[in-house]
Amino acid sequence: xxxxxxxxxxxxxxxxxxxxxxxxxxxxxxxxxxxxxxxxxxxxxxxxxxxxxxxxxxxxxxxxxxxxxxxxxxxxxxxxxxxxxxxxxxxxxxxxxxxxxxxxxxxxxxxxxxxxxxxxxxxxxxxxxxxxxxxxxxxxxxxxxxxxxxxxxxxxxxxxxxxxxxxxxxxxxxxxxxxxxxxxxxxxxxxxxxxxxxxxxxxxxxxxxxxxxxxxxxxxxxxxxxxxxxxxxxxxxxxxxxxxxxxxxxxxxxxxxxxxxxxxxxxxxxxxxxxxxxxxxxxxxxxxxxxxxxxxxxxxxxxxxxxxxxxxxxxxxxxxxxxxxxxxxxxxxxxxxxxxxxxxxxxxxxxx
Ligand code: ADP
Ligand code: MG
Numbered sequence: 001x002x003x004x005x006x007x008x009x010x011x012x013x014x015x016x017x018x019x020x021x022x023x024x025x026x027x028x029x030x031x032x033x034x035x036x037x038x039x040x041x042x043x044x045x046x047x048x049x050x051x052x053x054x055x056x057x058x059x060x061x062x063x064x065x066x067x068x069x070x071x072x073x074x075x076x077x078x079x080x081x082x083x084x085x086x087x088x089x090x091x092x093x094x095x096x097x098x099x100x101x102x103x104x105x106x107x108x109x110x111x112x113x114x115x116x117x118x119x120x121x122x123x124x125x126x127x128x129x130x131x132x133x134x135x136x137x138x139x140x141x142x143x144x145x146x147x148x149x150x151x152x153x154x155x156x157x158x159x160x161x162x163x164x165x166x167x168x169x170x171x172x173x174x175x176x177x178x179x180x181x182x183x184x185x186x187x188x189x190x191x192x193x194x195x196x197x198x199x200x201x202x203x204x205x206x207x208x209x210x211x212x213x214x215x216x217x218x219x220x221x222x223x224x225x226x227x228x229x230x231x232x233x234x235x236x237x238x239x240x241x242x243x244x245x246x247x248x249x250x251x252x253x254x255x256x257x258x259x260x261x262x263x264x265x266x267x268x269x270x271x272x273x274x275x276x277x278x279x280x281x282x283x284x285x286x287x288x289x290x291x292x293x294x295x296x297x298x299x300x301x302x303x304x305x306x307x308x309x310x311x312x313x314x315x316x317x318x319x320x321x322x323x324x325x326x327x328x329x330x331x332x333x334x335x336x337x338x339x340x341x342x343x344x345x346x347x348x349x350x351x352x
Pocket of ligand 1: 149
């Protein structure tokens with residue numbers, strides 16, 4: 001049973017970045033306005049994610065680390081209806097707990113009916129809970145004084161699965177993966193203040209003010225932010241926009257930012273594309289962006305792009321890849337043409 005658990009864990013938790021991804025998704029699902037991620041040694045020594053979300057009461061946090069428990073769906077009907085939250089399998093905390101030392105400190109938001117005792121103690125009384133799990137066993141559930149919200153600490157990842165631990169790469173590589181994950185959530189959620197710290201040093205912190213441009217400024221810096229050009233493309237309702245994205249076309253909407261053709265890097269990793277709100281690494285979308293620059297990029301140089309593409313849910317297969325970073329469009333060439341057209345229009349509007 002323990003072996004089964006540890007094997008299953010590998011599908012969710014491959015490396016520190018996968019822990020970070022699951023924890024940040026939970027914080028977003030918990031309606032957090034602020035999420036702080038801190039990792040040590042690329043996450044191989046420790047991962048801590050703190051949020052100011054809805055928190056959990058004692059019973060909920062006990063349940064949260066059990067197998068296949070989720071508060072996010074209510075049976076098969078919900079599954080078929082499609083879920084709005086990011087996680088719904090109810091296995092992340094359980095599987096992380098099986099391959100690491102896990103500590104959760106959490107306190108639920110006061111409900112309107114609760115009395116004022118919380119406020120008189122500055123919101124830090126002991127009505128929080130600390131729960132500890134080691135290698136799949138709950139080793140403690142205790143009252144804890146903590147602010148409203150949740151802190152999840154993961155230490156000694158894979159301490160009990162040495163074979164998996166051997167697959168971890170260098171600290172620098174593992175941190176790159178963590179940075180990529182947190183960056184994409186920060187860009188996709190500009191209304192949430194998201195920060196990343198590595199070995200005690202701040203890497204970036206978004207302000208959560210809601211604008212994509214301000215998130216780009218926090219993540220990529222001023223030079224890149226100032227070079228960014230708005231992409232906005234919505235088919236008109238009356239269908240007078242005869243291009244690819246009119247009613248019933250391959251895309252509903254494209255919006256985001258792309259950089260001036262002179263603000264580039266030597267890697268494609270700054271081409272960030274999101275389909276229906278989810279980060280994806282999709283060659284069709286990347287090619288569409290590059291095509292729009294129409295030969296204006298210097299050899300082997302790639303622009304920055306943060307593009308949100310909305311397509312009808314039934315025209316995209318998100319199950320191509322288990323971790324859902326790869327997708328397949330029904331109408332690949334239609335999507336490609338529409339996205340390239342949107343980006344080219346934005347560049348043309350700037351005289352480029
Ligand atoms: P899932 O996200 O698929 O439901 P998880 O194992 O990631 O499964 O989480 C289990 C449950 O724990 C969630 O359904 C949620 O109720 C609770 N939970 C996890 N993280 C948080 C958090 N940061 N804030 C509030 N509740 C949380
Ligand atoms: Mg989850």
